[in-house]
Amino acid sequence: MKEDNARLREAIDRLSVPIYMKDVDGRYVYANDFACELVGRPRSEVVTANDHELFPPELADVQRANDLRVIEGGEPIASEVYLRFPHSPELRCCLSFKQPLFDAHGDVEGVAGLTIDITERKRQEEELVALKDDFAAIIQALPDPMFELDINGCCYAYHTPDDSLLPAAPSVFMGRAVSEVLPPEEARIVLDALREAAEKGRSSGKVFKVETPHGTRWFELSVAPMAKVEGRPQRFSVLSRELTARRQMEQQIHDLAFFDPLTRLPNRRLMLDRLEHALAGHAHLDNDGAVLLIDLDHFKELNDTHGHAAGDQLLVKAAERLRGCIRQGDTAARLGGDEFVVLLENLDGIFDRLGHINMVADRISQELSRPFHLSFGQNGETILYQCSVSIGITSFGGPDATATDLLRQADTAMYQAKSAGRNAVRFFDPEMQAAVTERANLHADLRDAIRSGQFELYYQVQTTFDGLSSGAEALLRWWHPTRGLLSPGAFIQLAEETGLIVPLGHWVLETACKQLASWAGRPETSGLVLSVNVSARQFQQPGFTEEVAELLQRTGAPANRLKIELTESVLLEHAEEAIRNMERLCSLGIGFSLDDFGTGYSSLAYLKRLPLTQLKIDQSFVRHVTTDPSDATIVRTILALGDSLGLSVIAEGVETEDQLALLAQSGCKDYQGYLFGHPLPLREFEASVIANPSAPQPN
Ligand SMILES: Nc1nc2c(ncn2[C@@H]2O[C@H](COP(=O)(O)O[C@H]3[C@@H](O)[C@H](n4cnc5c(=O)[nH]c(N)nc54)O[C@@H]3COP(=O)(O)O)[C@@H](O)[C@H]2O)c(=O)[nH]1
Numbered sequence: 001m002k003e004d005n006a007r008l009r010e011a012i013d014r015l016s017v018p019i020y021m022k023d024v025d026g027r028y029v030y031a032n033d034f035a036c037e038l039v040g041r042p043r044s045e046v047v048t049a050n051d052h053e054l055f056p057p058e059l060a061d062v063q064r065a066n067d068l069r070v071i072e073g074g075e076p077i078a079s080e081v082y083l084r085f086p087h088s089p090e091l092r093c094c095l096s097f098k099q100p101l102f103d104a105h106g107d108v109e110g111v112a113g114l115t116i117d118i119t120e121r122k123r124q125e126e127e128l129v130a131l132k133d134d135f136a137a138i139i140q141a142l143p144d145p146m147f148e149l150d151i152n153g154c155c156y157a158y159h160t161p162d163d164s165l166l167p168a169a170p171s172v173f174m175g176r177a178v179s180e181v182l183p184p185e186e187a188r189i190v191l192d193a194l195r196e197a198a199e200k201g202r203s204s205g206k207v208f209k210v211e212t213p214h215g216t217r218w219f220e221l222s223v224a225p226m227a228k229v230e231g232r233p234q235r236f237s238v239l240s241r242e243l244t245a246r247r248q249m250e251q252q253i254h255d256l257a258f259f260d261p262l263t264r265l266p267n268r269r270l271m272l273d274r275l276e277h278a279l280a281g282h283a284h285l286d287n288d289g290a291v292l293l294i295d296l297d298h299f300k301e302l303n304d305t306h307g308h309a310a311g312d313q314l315l316v317k318a319a320e321r322l323r324g325c326i327r328q329g330d331t332a333a334r335l336g337g338d339e340f341v342v343l344l345e346n347l348d349g350i351f352d353r354l355g356h357i358n359m360v361a362d363r364i365s366q367e368l369s370r371p372f373h374l375s376f377g378q379n380g381e382t383i384l385y386q387c388s389v390s391i392g393i394t395s396f397g398g399p400d401a402t403a404t405d406l407l408r409q410a411d412t413a414m415y416q417a418k419s420a421g422r423n424a425v426r427f428f429d430p431e432m433q434a435a436v437t438e439r440a441n442l443h444a445d446l447r448d449a450i451r452s453g454q455f456e457l458y459y460q461v462q463t464t465f466d467g468l469s470s471g472a473e474a475l476l477r478w479w480h481p482t483r484g485l486l487s488p489g490a491f492i493q494l495a496e497e498t499g500l501i502v503p504l505g506h507w508v509l510e511t512a513c514k515q516l517a518s519w520a521g522r523p524e525t526s527g528l529v530l531s532v533n534v535s536a537r538q539f540q541q542p543g544f545t546e547e548v549a550e551l552l553q554r555t556g557a558p559a560n561r562l563k564i565e566l567t568e569s570v571l572l573e574h575a576e577e578a579i580r581n582m583e584r585l586c587s588l589g590i591g592f593s594l595d596d597f598g599t600g601y602s603s604l605a606y607l608k609r610l611p612l613t614q615l616k617i618d619q620s621f622v623r624h625v626t627t628d629p630s631d632a633t634i635v636r637t638i639l640a641l642g643d644s645l646g647l648s649v650i651a652e653g654v655e656t657e658d659q660l661a662l663l664a665q666s667g668c669k670d671y672q673g674y675l676f677g678h679p680l681p682l683r684e685f686e687a688s689v690i691a692n693p694s695a696p697q698p699n
Helices: 002-014 033-039 057-073 119-141 184-200 244-258 268-284 299-306 308-323 353-369 403-419 430-452 492-498 501-520 544-555 568-572 575-588 604-609 619-623 629-645 657-665 682-691
Strands: 019-023 028-031 077-084 091-102 108-117 146-150 155-159 203-212 215-225 235-242 289-296 331-336 339-344 372-376 381-385 389-396 425-427 455-464 469-480 484-486 529-533 562-566 591-597 614-617 648-652 670-672
Touching (some): 184 235, 268 339, 289 308, 299 308, 299 381, 308 339, 308 381, 339 353, 529 591, 562 568, 575 591
Parallel strands (some): 562 591, 648 670
Antiparallel strands (some): 019 108, 215 235, 372 381
16 A cells, blocks of 8 residues: 555656645645746755745735635635746646645645646637637628528528518528528529538539519529537538629620610610521421511601600600510510511411511501600600601511521512602512502402492302201302402401401391391291301400391391301300300390301300300311211211200201202201302392292291
8 A cells, every 4th residue: 555655656746747735824745746847946945835935926826815715615626827837938828726635624734736737728719719709700791691501491590791682581581491481493492502512512603583672682602511510410501692783784784785775675686686596496396487677767857857865765665666566475676776677476376477467567557657755855845756667578487598688688678668658568578568469459449348338148048958948148249349259258357357347247237137127028038037147356346236136126127037157266255245145136036056067166065055046067077978977977966966955957068969868867957058059149049039939937
């Protein structure tokens, strides 16, 4: 035991930590080698000395005060002291531990202590604190929002230099996942960036935009995993660098490059780009289109008389009107000066392509010919300015042409419009020009024809299964002054497109009603039912039902002898209103026949709702009914459908005995077609009916 104590004492003596014992008066009773070295005295001088004899007074005072705390308190203490160690010129920061020593009675008889040099640790701690402060200062100085998120986008901390950068108050982010705070697409981008940072150690460059109460803001994300903390899910530092200003600048550069700064319309570059794109698309798809080059007539004179401010204002207002003339997907651009281009695309889906192009050109012409209110000059001078435009048109979709070729063609056509006295439209393609001219002439002729009464109704007999005449279909004919007799195929579509069908259709109905009233007075014709074709535009015209009621009343025509033929397209558009109008007319006694039946899309459920009297099998099915088994099946199905709906079914276009036999065999009871009679002028029709008496009709 003695030996052990001696070895322990020897070890303590040699420890490179100062260890000592003092009595209650503060005199050293023991100091190890390092402690003696520390004060630079031999042990014989240290033992029995006190701190005031060994250390500078300030340090000695501190030591003594601490010793007294231990002696009086009977408890160990630890405190920081600064000492100058042997061979070290600098003051060292030390942690001094003092422990009370007790005698056999439990009274404090002294103090044991040791001192550990913590200078390095202290320095590291101080550096760490400084680093943390520096880091906090850096974050504080960051102009961008920064978040601490976990892999699910849940927010644990944030920094924002300006709350208006965020879509919601910053506190809203705390404890919530980004998917709860951001719209789905933006949240997805943030989560992708977090995942990428988890996999690759970093993510940068992902851009997203958010709508804030202060407008749209753009951000670029930089994400890095934070240091791992035991027992805590991985967190990520997410820096959102604001790009709004850069984006706006990019947008500005883009706008300057591709848009006309005055009118905000696409400029020549963008228009050519779109045209080239359309032409490239045309190579793969059916992407027909047209280029319309529009030049304001006499623009220079406006500039010369009223100055450039007036000219600029006209260009801006003309551009606005031009925008209103085109469909979504088409382009209106300003080439420069007073020249505009309209690019019409995807015309392949339009039935009357030429009609559509022409209609757009007409609309542009009309819109730009409406007076413009221009106010300019320092005194706010205002003028009412009326201009006209010359339009050159070329189309694409035929043999390959480049964008420049097309512009040149439209330009040539536009100059032809100018040479023709301005305020004109010209097509580059001579055939197209001829067709358009023809259409324009026909339109003018049609207007004159309505005014001067060049129309006549022909009547085509409708026959029952036993060969008796049940009625007639009124079919319009136009006695054109130079072209002779024209069938509806030559002008009805134009009349519909131009709205002339309304007065024309009125004339047809009025003539038919007068005819019915006249037939009603004669026994040989009083049983005839007259079918009249009514076009979609005419039927949808406000006040149509009142017009028919008024005609019946004025002419004295029996309503139950009038049948209106409608096509499915009339009924599919604005269906509810069409049904209401049909019901009103039905209540007067008028019947309805569904024309061209089988070529449309009517569903059984829909047909059941219509107050119809008759289905008319389209002549295209009758034509091949004897040779094409599927046409025969269609005919039988329509007959069965009519039967189940309680409707009569008439077959049109019956030309042969074989067709009649097959139709009769299939259960058809009413017919119309050349086999029974061609459409005839009134006198001839009446003569044929008298020769072949009419079937008795229920009153
Ligand atoms: N809105 C209005 N549309 C009208 C009016 N009048 C006629 N039309 C529409 O024009 C279409 C063509 O009429 P049309 O050239 O007179 O042709 C009709 C008959 O001549 C023809 N037909 C009759 N029988 C036969 C035949 O056996 N073979 C054959 N190849 N053709 C025949 O069919 C036309 C009648 O068709 P539909 O009206 O479907 O019964 C005409 O379709 C009307 O839509 C009008 O006043 N207003």
